[in-house]
Amino acid sequence: MTKSALDLDLSDWKIWAQEHNFPRYLAKQIYQWIFHKNSLNPSYFTNLSLPIREKLSTSFYWELFTIDSHLISSDKSKKILLKTRDNLLVEMMLMPYDKRITLCISSQVGCKMGCTFCQTGKMGFKRNLSTGEILAQIHLANSILQQGEGGKKVTNVVFMGMGEPLDNYEAVIKACRTIIHPDGFGLSKSRVTLSTAGVVPQIRKLAQDLPVCLAVSLHAASDVKRSKMMPINRRYSLEELKKALLDYAGPSRKSVTFEYVLIEGVNDSIKDAKDLVRYLHGFKAKVNLIPINHFPGLEMRPSETERIRAFQSYLSARSIPCPVRYSRGQDVSGGCGQLAAKRKEEVLHDPRTVHRRKRLLSRVKSSKVESQA
Numbered sequence: 001m002t003k004s005a006l007d008l009d010l011s012d013w014k015i016w017a018q019e020h021n022f023p024r025y026l027a028k029q030i031y032q033w034i035f036h037k038n039s040l041n042p043s044y045f046t047n048l049s050l051p052i053r054e055k056l057s058t059s060f061y062w063e064l065f066t067i068d069s070h071l072i073s074s075d076k077s078k079k080i081l082l083k084t085r086d087n088l089l090v091e092m093m094l095m096p097y098d099k100r101i102t103l104c105i106s107s108q109v110g111c112k113m114g115c116t117f118c119q120t121g122k123m124g125f126k127r128n129l130s131t132g133e134i135l136a137q138i139h140l141a142n143s144i145l146q147q148g149e150g151g152k153k154v155t156n157v158v159f160m161g162m163g164e165p166l167d168n169y170e171a172v173i174k175a176c177r178t179i180i181h182p183d184g185f186g187l188s189k190s191r192v193t194l195s196t197a198g199v200v201p202q203i204r205k206l207a208q209d210l211p212v213c214l215a216v217s218l219h220a221a222s223d224v225k226r227s228k229m230m231p232i233n234r235r236y237s238l239e240e241l242k243k244a245l246l247d248y249a250g251p252s253r254k255s256v257t258f259e260y261v262l263i264e265g266v267n268d269s270i271k272d273a274k275d276l277v278r279y280l281h282g283f284k285a286k287v288n289l290i291p292i293n294h295f296p297g298l299e300m301r302p303s304e305t306e307r308i309r310a311f312q313s314y315l316s317a318r319s320i321p322c323p324v325r326y327s328r329g330q331d332v333s334g335g336c337g338q339l340a341a342k343r344k345e346e347v348l349h350d351p352r353t354v355h356r357r358k359r360l361l362s363r364v365k366s367s368k369v370e371s372q373a
């Protein structure tokens, strides 16, 4: 048993059925059970014969995560910390609104992009999540909702958790295809958003492959400033990014969402707002203004209310929609990577871990002494 059942898409299941001399129509039934009916227990796949159910149970593993912790915010957001089969921590956040339930998911453990204001960026990069691990987050969220919210399901998926989704392109795209497939999770393309720091070649590729909604982490509209905050800007300048985004928006000028964290004294002046307005010329843009979510060890502070208002008024006066969005679940380490980092800290300072580390260290020391002798 080496593979997760959630890694397979409909065409993979067709191949699997053919290889085992099962009828091809079986592929659709299995795919529907897993994603559309949200079941990960083949013994419940009642329209399949017993030998097929047994074959499924023994050929794949079905559980990809265990829940490490589960915190509920005063704004009803649920932050869920998951543990992978290789003991890594991954975050997802379930955010109920009046008419929709949005799930924010992760695409990597850690991130290579190193944005200076982001806790995940500070963690460094561990590994990409597989397609199955990306989809398992939606699966788990639906199961939680079905238990507690009377059969409700996730209505919107945003890739704004840990990682840069376009840096894990193949796995993310394969997952997106199942998210929007009518026999998969069945969401419309307009309800799936990829948030990117601006990986230009992959934005161009995405336009060809699967043009879902795009949110761009901009945070500054001058190259000097943005390069200091986001190292990726040294690779792909604002101008290159703008060209790719305008092409992505196409002749119909599909709207693009820009994320802009407001950091006291860093990117929140009227001069910054002017740069931003100039940069957005030509776009049908919406800007989410997000006062930075402070976390321990971060020297940056969220902008004062007055500065936020002035910045927002400058944009609004130029007809740019720019709601101020406070991160959901702030009381439960809502910002991306914050709960995983906090949990890692707890594990590192847990007396059992400290004891294990000491034991390990003394073993290493004694083996060094032995080898020197």
Ligand code: SF4
Pocket: 111, 112, 113, 114, 115, 118, 119, 120, 121, 122, 161, 162, 163, 164, 196, 197, 217, 336
């Ligand atoms: S903001 Fe996004 S791209 Fe930048 S380090 Fe954090 S997770 Fe990575």
